[in-house]
Amino acid sequence: MNWRAIRAVIRKDLLQAASNRIIWVSFIGVPVMLLVIMPVGMVLMPQLVPEQIDLRELETMLRSVPPGLKARLGAFLADQMWVMLAANYMFMPFFLLVPMMISSIIAADGIAGEKERKTLEGLLYMPISDAELFISKVLAAWIPALAITLVSFIVYGLAVNLAGYGTMQRLFFPEPAWWPLVFLVAPAVSLASLAVTVIISAKAKSFMAAQQASGFIVLPVIALMVGQVSGLFFLSTWVVLLIGVLFWAIALMLAKIATNKISRDELVTQV
Amino acid sequence: MSNVIIQTDALTRRFGTRVAVDALTLEVHRGEVFGLLGPNGAGKSTTVRLLNGVLASHGGSARVFGQDVAAQAAQIRRRVGVLTETPTVYDGLTARQNLELVGEVYGLEPAQLPARIAEVLAEFELQTRADDKVATYSKGMRQRLAIARTFIHGPELVYLDEPTSGLDPEAARMVVELVQQQAHREGRTIFICTHNLDEAERLCDRVGVIDQGRMLAIGSPAELAHQLWQGYRVVIKLAEPLSDQQLQSLGEVTSRGDANNPPTLLEFSLPGLQAVPDLVSALCGVGARIVRVDPQHHSLRDIYFAVRQRHQRSGEGQ
Ligand SMILES: Nc1ncnc2c1ncn2[C@@H]1O[C@H](COP(=O)(O)OP(=O)(O)OP(=O)(O)O)[C@@H](O)[C@H]1O
Ligand SMILES: [Mg+2]
Numbered sequence: 001m002n003w004r005a006i007r008a009v010i011r012k013d014l015l016q017a018a019s020n021r022i023i024w025v026s027f028i029g030v031p032v033m034l035l036v037i038m039p040v041g042m043v044l045m046p047q048l049v050p051e052q053i054d055l056r057e058l059e060t061m062l063r064s065v066p067p068g069l070k071a072r073l074g075a076f077l078a079d080q081m082w083v084m085l086a087a088n089y090m091f092m093p094f095f096l097l098v099p100m101m102i103s104s105i106i107a108a109d110g111i112a113g114e115k116e117r118k119t120l121e122g123l124l125y126m127p128i129s130d131a132e133l134f135i136s137k138v139l140a141a142w143i144p145a146l147a148i149t150l151v152s153f154i155v156y157g158l159a160v161n162l163a164g165y166g167t168m169q170r171l172f173f174p175e176p177a178w179w180p181l182v183f184l185v186a187p188a189v190s191l192a193s194l195a196v197t198v199i200i201s202a203k204a205k206s207f208m209a210a211q212q213a214s215g216f217i218v219l220p221v222i223a224l225m226v227g228q229v230s231g232l233f234f235l236s237t238w239v240v241l242l243i244g245v246l247f248w249a250i251a252l253m254l255a256k257i258a259t260n261k262i263s264r265d266e267l268v269t270q271v
Numbered sequence: 272m273s274n275v276i277i278q279t280d281a282l283t284r285r286f287g288t289r290v291a292v293d294a295l296t297l298e299v300h301r302g303e304v305f306g307l308l309g310p311n312g313a314g315k316s317t318t319v320r321l322l323n324g325v326l327a328s329h330g331g332s333a334r335v336f337g338q339d340v341a342a343q344a345a346q347i348r349r350r351v352g353v354l355t356e357t358p359t360v361y362d363g364l365t366a367r368q369n370l371e372l373v374g375e376v377y378g379l380e381p382a383q384l385p386a387r388i389a390e391v392l393a394e395f396e397l398q399t400r401a402d403d404k405v406a407t408y409s410k411g412m413r414q415r416l417a418i419a420r421t422f423i424h425g426p427e428l429v430y431l432d433e434p435t436s437g438l439d440p441e442a443a444r445m446v447v448e449l450v451q452q453q454a455h456r457e458g459r460t461i462f463i464c465t466h467n468l469d470e471a472e473r474l475c476d477r478v479g480v481i482d483q484g485r486m487l488a489i490g491s492p493a494e495l496a497h498q499l500w501q502g503y504r505v506v507i508k509l510a511e512p513l514s515d516q517q518l519q520s521l522g523e524v525t526s527r528g529d530a531n532n533p534p535t536l537l538e539f540s541l542p543g544l545q546a547v548p549d550l551v552s553a554l555c556g557v558g559a560r561i562v563r564v565d566p567q568h569h570s571l572r573d574i575y576f577a578v579r580q581r582h583q584r585s586g587e588g589q
Contacts, residue, residue, distance in 0.1 A: 008375035012361060012368070019363025019404065122359020124325045126376045127348040264325045269286070 001135070005128045009136035013110045014144065026105055027148060034094045035152045036159050042086040043163040046079035058082060069236060083167045087160040088175045093224045095181055098152060099190035100221065103145035104197040104214050110137050111201035112210035115267070124264045134262040138194060138255070145190045153182050177237040184244035188251045193217045195254035202261035273337055274301045276428055276460045277322060281331035284321055284484075291317040293484035294331060299477075304454050304461045306475035308468065308575055314484040315464035316356055319430045322462075323353060335428065349377065352426035356433055358417030362406040366397050366416050369405060370423055377424035387423065395419040395449060411442030418446065422453050429453070432464045447473055472571040480578045488578045496569040499577045502540040504567035505547055509535045510560040517557045535562075 017023050058081060065073065073081050114120040123133070161171050197214040204210035277299035284292040292314045299305045307315050320326035322333055324344025333340045335347045360369050370388045379387060392398045395415045405413060414434070421429055434450060435443035447470055454461045454474070465471050471478060472492070479489040488495055497503070512534035513521075539550055547566060554561060569577075 002378070004378065005376040008372050012364065012372045015368060016361050016363040019406070117362070118355075118357035119359045119361060121325070121357075122353070122355045125323055125348065125351070125353040125355070126373070127345060127378070128376055129345060265327045268320060268325050 002128065002132055005126075006132050006136045006139070009123070009128065009133070010140040010143070013106065013136070013140035017106050017109050017140075020109065023105055023109065026101060027144070030101065031098050031148060031152045035091065035098065035156045039087060039091050039156060040159050040163045042090065043083050043160050043167075045086075046082055047166050050079070058085075079167050083164040084172060087164055087173050088178075091156070092177070092181055093221055095149060095153065095156075095186055096189045096221045096224070097218060099145040099149045099186045100193040100218055102148055103141040103190045103194040104217070105211065106141035106144060107137060107194045107197040108201050108204075108207050108210035108214065110140055111198060111262075112204040113207035115201075115204075116206040121268060124268055130263050131259070134198075134259055137198065137262065138191075138258075141194050141197075142187075142190060145194070146187055149182065149186050149190070153178075175237075177240045180237065180240045180244050185240060185247055188244060188247035189221070192247060192251035192254050195251060195258040198258040199254070199261050202258075202266060275299070275337075276301050277305075277333070277335050277462065279322070279331065279333040282318070282321055282328055282333050283330035284317055284326060285329050290484050292321060292328075295481070295484065295486050296331075297479055297486060297489055299460060299462060301460055302455065302458045303476040304463065304474050306471040306478040307462065307464045307481055308466065308471055308478055308571075309464075309481035310466060312483075313481045315481060316432055317484075318481070319353065319432055319462070319464060322430070323348065323351065350427045352421035352424065352429045354418055354421045354429070354431045354434055356436075358413055360405050360413055360416050360420065363404065365402045365404055366392065366408075366419075367401045369416060370420055373420045373423050379424055391419045391423050394452070396445075409442075411438055411445065414438060414442065414446060415449065418449060425457075427458070428460045428462065430462045430464070433467075434463065434465070435467060435470055436465075443467075443470070450474060468570075468572045468575055475571075478571065478574075480575060482579065482582065487582045492569070492571050492574055495574045495578065499574065499581070500540075500569065503543050503546070505539045505541055505550065506565040506567060507537045507539065507550075507554065507561060508563040508565070509537065510562050511535065513537075513557070513559055517559065520557045521553060 058078060073084060076084060111120070114123070128136075157173050160173050164172060193214070196217050197210060200213045201210040204213060275298050277297065279295055279297050281294040281296055282292055283290065283294055295314070295318060307318060309315055317326065321328050322335060322340060324340040324347065327341065336350060338347055340347060360366075361372075364372070367388060370391060371384065374384045374388065375381075389398070392401050395418065397412065397416060397419065400408065400412065405416065408416070418431070418434060421431070431450065435446050438446060450461065450463075451474065453459065461474075463471065463474060475492075477489070477491045478495070480487045488498070490498070541547065541550065544566065547564065551561065551564060
């Protein structure tokens with residue numbers, strides 16, 4: 001492996017992506033909105049508008065909470081329960097959505113976008129193997145997705161702890177399930193969505209087409225989100241671990257398929 | 272090492288049922304500027320892709336530096352530079368960053384890379400805008416950068432696919448001059464695809480005319496002219512017509528006088544340029560009074576159209 005060449009291509013992809021306004025909005029705007037503003041608002045609700053907290057709704061939600069968790073939550077006042085549920089459970093799926101979205105956008109830009117701008121062919125003439133090209137494109141998308149997820153996690157943790165401190169009178173985030181979520185599941189779903197985007201981008205003619213076509217991969221996460229919010233089930237540590245293993249298996253399988261799509265003949269026949 | 276840099280034998284590539292490159296056979300020699308001339312869709316770009324192992328062939332063989340392009344594409348690529356039809360420059364990067372990318376991928380010494388980039392930027396007159404994003408460049412500047420990136424690693428063989436297309440005359444002239452500077456350096460070989468015949472005339476030592484994937488003719492312009500017109504034409508203008516007697520004493524010097532020409536205009540077909548002085552002295556010997564000697568130059572344009580015409584005629588004859 002020629003790591004210097006790989007590093008150079010990654011750097012180029014990131015510089016090129018950074019010059020695209022749409023990409024900045026999704027990298028900064030979306031995480032800030034979903035992972036800072038919205039959760040802080042939710043966590044602050046008991047302090048700002050106590051009358052809005054509907055105890056009955058809270059009870060419905062609690063009914064579908066796993067018994068272990070319910071026992072722990074039972075010790076809290078209603079306000080505190082609200083904060084715990086909001087900060088520790090409601091936003092979990094967003095931590096999957098953000099890395100998926102980011103890796104998918106960069107991968108679509110780096111392959112389909114580069115095809116659209118007609119610069120991909122020039123890359124194919126350079127002394128870089130198909131495998132090295134594949135790794136560059138994957139890392140260029142995966143590293144920023146993971147970095148932004150990690151930064152979001154830290155900022156989120158500080159923000160919700162700070163916002164909920166008045167209600168909780170202690171640090172209450174994160175619950176144990178967050179560790180496998182951020183460090184196991186998020187990288188896996190990010191890799192999976194990235195692999196799907198690579199497969200689609202190898203065929204797509206433009207960045208937008210690739211983006212739209214790979215949009216469906218967020219559906220499982222949306223399903224998870226709807227389930228979560230309606231109180232269908234809550235992600236316990238074990239469930240998260242299991243999902244993590246499952247997604248890694250899927251991600252590696254998809255990555256394997258994607259490797260074969262990054263071949264010179266396939267790519268150049270369509271430029 | 273052999274003098275033949277590129278050698279193909281019946282190289283073929285199809286897209287579906289369409290044959291883009293059809294049993295193409297050609298040779299390109301070390302140090303020459305070779306021009307592949309042909310109309311749109313002739314198969315020029317496809318040939319470049321095949322020669323770089325970027326596209327797989329469906330028949331025949333191609334060797335570059337004596338190595339098989341399919342099996343040894345990786346080794347070949349290190350020694351080659353390619354200017355693609357649409358320039359591969361990244362808008363979101365500066366010129367310097369674009370060149371750094373190429374230098375690093377081709378494995379130039381990290382310690383020497385900044386100096387080499389500065390040198391190339393100066394050669395291609397980009398130094399004043401080196402740290403501006405390429406998105407702000409004019410088309411001519413982008414093309415200069417695209418050519419600069421093709422040469423930065425000192426390739427032995429360079430492909431230029433339509434280097435001046437879409438440029439204004441001044442920018443195009445600048446590109447031609449830059450290519451002339453880079454050609455013939457350290458035995459470097461250049462392979463140009465173009466349908467700009469004037470540009471090819473200025474740059475190319477040898478040319479190949481391709482149409483519908485087939486090579487119609489290949490050789491130096493002089494060789495092709497010789498094949499097409501069987502000899503070297505010279506037109507001589509006299510002060511007054513020759514008498515029959517004078518013509519007879521000219522003996523074996525054959526004049527192919529054109530019936531349409533005035534009698535003071537004689538047309539000769541000679542084996543080569545070196546026969547001109549003998550012809551002139553023979554004419555003087557019989558007392559002819561010469562006003563002007565015009566060796567008939569065949570431009571690449573004449574050659575190109577003659578080749579295509581000959582091909583069309585032979586096609587109709589079948
Ligand atoms: N990826 C592809 N898929 C299908 N057909 C193709 C593909 N690439 C080239 N062709 C066809 O092969 C033929 C040769 O194309 P090529 O691009 O090599 O021509 P060219 O001589 O470079 O033309 P131009 O002067 O327009 O650049 C054309 O008929 C073209 O339509
Ligand atoms: Mg072409």
